[in-house]
Amino acid sequence: MSSDKLLVVIDPSRDEQPALARAAHLARCAGTRLTLFLSIFDFSYEMTSMLSQEERDAMRNGVVMQRQKWLEQLAEPLKAEGIDVDFEVVWHNRPFESIINHVLNNDIAYIIKSTHAHDKLKSVIFTPTDWHLLRKAPVPVLLVKENDWPAKGNILAAVNVAADDEDHKELNERIVSKAVSLASLIDATVHLVNGYPGTPVNIAIELPDFDAHAYNKSIKQHHQARIAELAARHDIDEAHCHVLEGLPEDVIPDLARELNAELVMLGTVGRSGLSAALIGNTAEHVIDSLECDLVAFKPANFVCPLAD
Template sequence: MSSERFLVVIDPSRDDQPALERAAHLARCAGARLTLFLSIFDFSYEMTSMLSQEERDAMRNGVVNQRRKWLEQLAEPLITDGLDVTFEVVWHNRPFESIINHVLSHDVAYIIKSTHAHDKLKSVIFTPTDWHLLRKAPVPVLLVKEHDWPADGTILAAVNVAADDEEHQELNDRIVDHAVKLATLIDARVHLVNGYPGTPVNIAIELPDFDAHAYNQSIKQHHTQRIEALADRHGIDHKRCHVLEGLPEDVIPELARELDAELVMLGTVGRSGLSAALIGNTAEHVIDSLECDLVAFKPKSFVCPLAE
């Protein structure tokens, strides 16, 4: 992570800035640089008919400059501490677009943003910025909650070892590689988790002689062999590999709580449109159930829709 740049999304509605605190901690550990990013918009400035375009532009620029000075005040202790910090304030009515546009035009390694629990119904109808970033951002997104990052903590890397295609295997390796590198920097241990489906109920009903227990054991053994092979490639002890029966959105939060993980890393497929609204991604199902931070990675083949 050394010399990389983190884009830190600032929330003007809060006095505290968990994302900035987390990013500063990472920057100190990794020698990374920070860009404090703020997207603002006030519709009233666009609708004021009594003012000329030049006057509206001047008022808007005044607000932008005021917010930039506020960011500089936020960053002053970090700069004094020796961190490399720059600032970006943009006027945009869709925050997620302004964030992604910045990433597309700059060399950014991570987006770091604080998050909170979302109302499930509203999340389907009015998709929050977090969800847009999980689906569309071309770089990893770190969503920060309130959980501390203690020394000798735990990073949980959620992988999908059932898939045989090269894309999933590459994504698994990238998730685990990032987890191992981060664990080295912040003095943490890496655990791997993979959920596998239990015996389909219809099979057990339709085939009375079907041995559900033997089937489950066979599936678990298959997943265990694969996750241990993945662990071997990255130097992770098999004792930290967890193969659990159940859906990922159930298994991952439960194990994260059990291990008191400070961070969960997983992949997201980047669905959009109706399929995302009705089905969603594992990351989106998991995010509100987690009490710790979350990092979501895209497949290598992912193409950002804003870049098309």
Template sequence: MKDLKKLLVVIDPTSDVQPALARAIELASPHGADITVFLSIFDFSYEMTSILSGHEREAMREGVISQRQAWLEELLMGYTNEKVQIDSEVIWHNRPFESIIQYAISGNFDIIVKGTHLHDKLKSVIFTPTDWHLMRKAPVPVLLVKDHAWPVAGKILCAVNVGTEEDDDHQTLNGKIIEYAKDLAKQFNAQVHLINSYPGTPVNLAIELPDFDAHTYGETIRMQHEQRISYLANSFDISSDFCHVKEGLPEDVIPDVARQIDAELVILGTVGRTGFSAALIGNTAEHVIDSINCDLLAIKPDGYRSPLEKD
């Protein structure tokens, strides 16, 4: 967050209350960063009508854009901040997530900030929400904001992976997540906590191997993860009291610990996934966002390239 200079805030066109913009101003103020509020609109009826000429349809689109721009400028009057420059942009596009990511890339933004809400699980399998697309495909960090305040001296929960010490990519991503957390903790006087989950004892082993000691196996795995997360925490000057190691799936463990410590923010790494597997499996971040009552910051690994980036 030290290099936070440009924030792209996605506006909710259905509400006069914009938690994402309020959060972005909080983040931007100490850095003197610039904010651009972004609204992507589209009306299919304007594209399908055969009565109007192409020129007339274009004029109608421009009229709708002008109306939304005027609404946006009026909205911004309630969010003035002398330390932050706030600009606005309204774009006509039939796929909001594409317009957001493309604008973020072309404008060299440091982060995308967007309000979020509970998603319908069944519909999400068929029509992937914009939030999920952003977490999968945006090359910059994505902060999904719920409607609540960040208290002073709050808690930030970092989801790290310490299951494979030899995996350099995971180690690098762990460090990136923690660095983001420490920068935010300094700004908001917050505590940084680490969470790691580990898998339970495979049932098939207990069945196929009569002499297999499931308890000892589970305790060995737990101790390995506790030692690794303690080593990671120590390398970033984080107290071992703020380390949490739990058995289970990440999408279950992370929300549970977030509730237990009353976290205001969960930070985790996410990788892009496309195609049919993405619809059925999804990412941990996609499952977590619907199970926590706080903000979520999704970070891509170094070197990640969005499928929407042009060569």
């Protein structure tokens, strides 16, 4: 991670900045460069009909300059430590688009943003910035909660070892590789988790002689063999591989709590339209159930919908 640049999304509505604190921790460990990013918009500046366009632009630029100075103040302690910090303040009415546009036009490795619990109904109707980033950002997104990363903590990497297609295999390898790399920097232990489906109820009902126990055992053994192979390629102790029956959105938060994990790493897919609103994906389902940070990776062939 030493050559990676981190884009830190600043939240102007709060005094504490968990995302900045997390990014600073990573910068201290790996020597990364930070870009503090702030997207602002005030509709009242666009609706002041008594002012000319030049006057509105001047007022807007004044607000941008004020926020730029605020970012510089936030960065002063970091610069005093020798951390390289850049700044970017943009006027945009859709924060997620401004963030992604900056990523597309700059050499950014990770987006780091603080998060909080979302209202489930509102999340369906008015998709939060977090969900937009999980679906559309072309780089990994680290969503930060307010817990600290303890020394010698645990990183939980969620994988899908049942998939045979190359995209899923590549994504599994990248998630685990990034988990191992980060663990070496922050002195953490990597655990792998894979959820597998139990016996379909309709089969058990329709086939009285069907041995559900044997079926479940066979499925679990298959997943255990696959995850052990993945772990071996990355020098992860097989004792740290967890194959659990259940849906990923249930299995991952439960194990994260059991391990007191500081971070969950998983893959996500981009969706748009009705499927995004009503279905979502694993990352979106687990984010509010986690008490720790989450980082989501896209498949290698992901195409950002905002890219030209």
